[in-house]
Amino acid sequence: MIPLTPLPTISQDEAFRRIADGAALAAVNRRLARHLSSRYHAQQIAGRCLVWETPDILSFPAWLEREYNAAAEAAAVEGEHLPPLLLKSAQEVRVWEQIITASDHGRSLLQIRQAAETAREAWALMADWQAPADALAASSSEDTAAFMAWSARFAETC
Secondary structure: OOOOOOOOOOOHHHHHHHHHOOOOEEEOOHHHHHHHHHHHHHHHHHOOOOOOOOOOEEEHHHHHHHHHHHHHHHHHHHOOOOOOOOOOHHHHHHHHHHHHHHOHHHHOOOOHHHHHHHHHHHHHHHHHOOOOHHHHOOOOOHHHHHHHHHHHHHHHHO
16 A cells, blocks of 8 residues: 655645636535635635636546546547546446346345445445455455455446
């Protein structure tokens, strides 16, 4: 596992100064992005600014999607190989549903959609924690074995 390096901390004033200079700010979620935008606007009003550019404050997922789209567009313009398709949440759940439905274990399930959503969440947690694919191999649970098989198929598909 790669050791984590602490990120440098900057003040809100410094962040807003950088935003005014054209930097983007990626917040952990939409709520924080809206809050920071609101604070930025309040600071501009308090500074008696009459006009200012809209701050580039996004949630991290929105920022990541924007950067992905820019990279894909640049690759298309340059005639390079396009990056893999970036799936929306609903599309990802649909892929999980197809994988689960096609599996032996999945045929006995009554709520495929809920199983797909749970599998998607488990996959995301494993990715977030950088857990190796075989991290669950020691478990003898039938459900774990099914998830591991589904995960292997998902990795092949996506």
